[in-house]
Amino acid sequence: MTVHVVFPAAGVGSRFGADIPKQYVSIAGKTVMEWTLLAWQDAPVDGLKIVVKAKEDETCTQILSKFDHAYQTVLGGHERFHSVMNALIYLRKHGKADDWVMVHDIARPCVRRDDIQKLLQSCKTENQGGVLAKPITDTVKRLQRSIVTTEDRSQLWAALTPQCFRLGELSSALEQAIAQNAHITDEASAIELAELPVQLIEGHGDNIKLTRSEDAALVQFYLSNQERIKHV
Numbered sequence: 739m740t741v742h743v744v745f746p747a748a749g750v751g752s753r754f755g756a757d758i759p760k761q762y763v764s765i766a767g768k769t770v771m772e773w774t775l776l777a778w779q780d781a782p783v784d785g786l787k788i789v790v791k792a793k794e795d796e797t798c799t800q801i802l803s804k805f806d807h808a809y810q811t812v813l814g815g816h817e818r819f820h821s822v823m824n825a826l827i828y829l830r831k832h833g834k835a836d837d838w839v840m841v842h843d844i845a846r847p848c849v850r851r852d853d854i855q856k857l858l859q860s861c862k863t864e865n866q867g868g869v870l871a872k873p874i875t876d877t878v879k880r881l882q883r884s885i886v887t888t889e890d891r892s893q894l895w896a897a898l899t900p901q902c903f904r905l906g907e908l909s910s911a912l913e914q915a916i917a918q919n920a921h922i923t924d925e926a927s928a929i930e931l932a933e934l935p936v937q938l939i940e941g942h943g944d945n946i947k948l949t950r951s952e953d954a955a956l957v958q959f960y961l962s963n964q965e966r967i968k969h970v
Contacts, residue, residue: 740784740785740837740838741783741837741839742786742787742829742833742838742839742905743788743839743841743842744826744840745774745789745790746814746821746822747771747790748792748813748814749818749821758797760845761774761845762801763954765954765958765961766962766967769801771798772801773847773848773961774842774843774844774846775805775809777848777850777966779805780851781855782854783840786832786833787808787810788809788828788829789809789810789811790811790814790821791813791814792813798811810828819912819916820916822912823912823916826905826909835904837904838861838904839902839903839905840854840857840858840902841902841925842900846898846945846946846947846948848957849870849900849941850944850945850964853945854900856941857941867901867902867929867934867937868902868938869924869925869926869936870897870898870939870940871938871939872941872943873894874894874896899945901926903925908929911932911934914928914932915927915931915932944963
């Protein structure tokens with residue numbers, strides 16, 4: 739069964755607060771995009787590798803030219819899920835409905851190869867889509883107007899990426915969600931809306947998403963801790 743991977747990279751990262759998209763921020767001599775793609779260099783992906791980019795984004799093109807593997811590029815949409823849908827439409831022309839497709843945030847450069855492999859193996863073994871996730875350890879509060887309640891965190895998990903589903907299953911679920919104007923924050927939420935099962939596979943906590951400027955130092959620490967940054 740063929741495995742494809744999609745990297746949504748068309749966002750501007752407004753919460754990061756920089757004058758460039760966060761995927762082009764430099765950390766230890768490489769852009770965040772480069773670190774993320776390097777993490778996937780030896781991943782078990784035998785299908786297409788698609789980067790979803792913004793229109794006229796020459797920086798993305800220049801970065802992809804540094805890699806030996808040929809990346810396909812697709813133009814992004816208004817929201818992240820529109821960008822993913824554009825990639826799936828492209829994949830449907832070149833793949834099969836029962837292919838697996840893994841979607842990974844370009845701003846998660848610290849993902850571990852063994853977590854990628856663990857997720858994919860579980861999906862293949864169980865014949866069911868799933869997502870990397872980690873149990874929530876902080877106390878979680880819910881604010882409803884002026885009333886604050888505490889959630890039972892023992893049942894709560896934080897969703898990470900990659901997320902892995904069948905190509906036909908995910909594209910149909912996303913199409914349905916878009917038609918319903920549903921609030922979709924990740925691929926799993928579209929699958930859940932379609933009332934299809936999703937398995938949670940525990941991943942490492944260092945698989946963080948670069949969201950705010952202060953996250954950059956933490957990303958560099960994790961990359962160094964994983965011995966991916968070579969110190970002279």
